[in-house]
């Protein structure tokens with residue numbers, strides 16, 4: 009047996025070791041210590057609005073179902089029949105009074121309870137403990153503004169409130185682009201991007217501060233032709249990358265002047281938000297744009313919820329759920345769809361370039377004689393702000409270093 013890995017040495021403050029992206033045993037430890045024992049994004053409540061609605065997804069490698077029971081409570085259940093193992097739900101989403109296993113017909117309620125089994129008379133008295141054989145439920149489920157997180161095997165050592173403390177103001181601003189402060193997730197489509205690379209490449213890549221001028225040169229050329237004057241007018245100086253704690257981090261993407269907000273969005277929509285939230289609050293939400301990572305598997309970018317699904321050390325699927333602003337004018341939501349598909353669609357100008365870059369990173373990782381990934385850009389000039397958050401210029405690598413503080417904390421503890 010190999011000796012235990014020293015994760016504090018492999019994930020240093022300014023560099024990560026290539027084995028963290030390639031080694032199957034590291035991947036196994038990440039599932040056990042991070043994905044199964046800390047807060048992981050599962051769903052948004054708007055995907056399962058009514059009792060009986062469900063959505064299937066994964067926590068790490070484990071297939072799960074997010075359900076809403078008859079009383080409206082959200083459950084996160086392991087999608088694994090407690091008889092002999094089949095998944096009980098094969099669909100991505102839907103509505104069901106119960107889940108019936110395809111193998112021997114065991115039937116489970118949306119809250120996980122075992123309701124009935126196939127041919128029950130074959131069991132002798134004492135052989136079947138129905139109360140103990142419900143679908144396994146996550147140890148802890150909690151949500152913030154409809155965003156549902158779960159910890160599969162243990163109640164985490166921090167509450168969800170603690171975990172999200174540094175990102176809540178940004179989440180609130182994102183939701184307040186809707187006049188009723190609510191979004192609908194995935195109602196206007198989902199993109200799935202598999203790539204041949206480790207999951208952390210996307211965690212790092214969701215808050216990249218300056219790759220765009222290299223990786224997305226074509227897209228930027230087209231955008232400059234379409235909206236050159238507007239782009240040139242961005243007040244982009246002074247934008248920051250922030251490490252806001254527990255692996256979470258924020259990239260300030262752009263900041264508009266009030267005049268630019270009015271160029272960008274029709275007046276009736278701006279007025280609608282000002283009426284709903286007050287002018288100061290509404291303009292703050294309209295002016296500022298962020299990319300945001302909630303470690304380990306979730307990011308919010310301009311028009312999307314991004315969910316990172318690790319499958320193998322060198323294979324990952326990213327699901328990009330478009331977000332719709334509830335009760336906003338249809339033309340606003342349509343504009344959000346069009347801009348989103350321009351950059352992130354499977355045949356678009358932006359997203360596919362990122363996944364091509366990720367494939368190439370993983371291919372480069374086959375060279376063990378070059379063992380370190382460098383994340384030290386701006387490390388020596390990094391500051392701490394009034395809230396205690398590490399801050400650097402957006403083109404530096406504060407955002408990429410941030411996850412590894414939490415990575416070290418979780419990977420070096422006893423489980």
Ligand code: FES
Nearest residue numbers: 089091092109112
């Ligand atoms: S495996 Fe599900 S009923 Fe047998």
Ligand SMILES: [Fe+2]
Nearest residue numbers: 223224358362
């Ligand atoms: Fe990109």
